[in-house]
Amino acid sequence: MTDRALSRLPVDDSLRIEMTGYQWWWEAKYLSDANAPEFTLANELHVPVGRPVIISLKAADVIHTFWVPNLHGKKDMIPGRDTTIEFRADKAGVYRGQCAEFCGYEHALMAFTISADPPAQYAAWAAQQRQPAAKPVDALALHGRDVFISQDCARCHTVRGTDATGTIGPDLTHLASRQFIAAGTLANNRGNLAGWIVDPRTLKPGTIMPGTRLPPADLQALLVWLETLK
Structure with a gap:
């Protein structure tokens, strides 16, 4: 029943992210959203509560598996074969993710987090992430x-x-x-x-x-x- 509900999830006005698995870390590229420029970060994602998210999944080297058990099931990431996963976080909080496919020596230490933030808080975070690094002041x-x-x-x-x-x-x-x-x-x-x-x-x-x-x-x-x- 849960799988069927997830498969019918509306994805209008979705946030789009490209996520690539490496040995042994995650790269997340946030695509342009409402004409705001894209930006890239690693291992820690933020999403707005109540808004659908579509993540394009890629593997740079070997097979990895995207898994955030409190948000969706597992989805394999196979080199040369891109796929997507859709979810919506309805409650604010921090959700732990993990690579669920043995991908080498440090597979067990290939984790990430998804922070589901209230929309205004997410917007402030995204605006900060789009900025270049602050210039040193001392x-x-x-x-x-x-x-x-x-x-x-x-x-x-x-x-x-x-x-x-x-x-x-x-x-x-x-x-x-x-x-x-x-x-x-x-x-x-x-x-x-x-x-x-x-x-x-x-x-x-x-x-x-x-x-x-x-x-x-x-x-x-x-x-x-x-x-x-x-």
């Missing part, structure tokens, strides 16, 4: 941005509003607004972020992200700048 944060740009970080990650335009890893434009890092593996705080930068494979074995050893002063400046990306 010397320490400015130095941290320069460290990011000068290291391999900028070759793998995008931070809109800077010279970092990498596409291998997650978009970090608003990293500090996210609750978790490493696809739901770690709380987003300074200690975990420092450990992830220096030696990510200790925290999440199998990740393709290399460690970046920095002088302590440079690492602290980098962390200060990353914390401004809200």
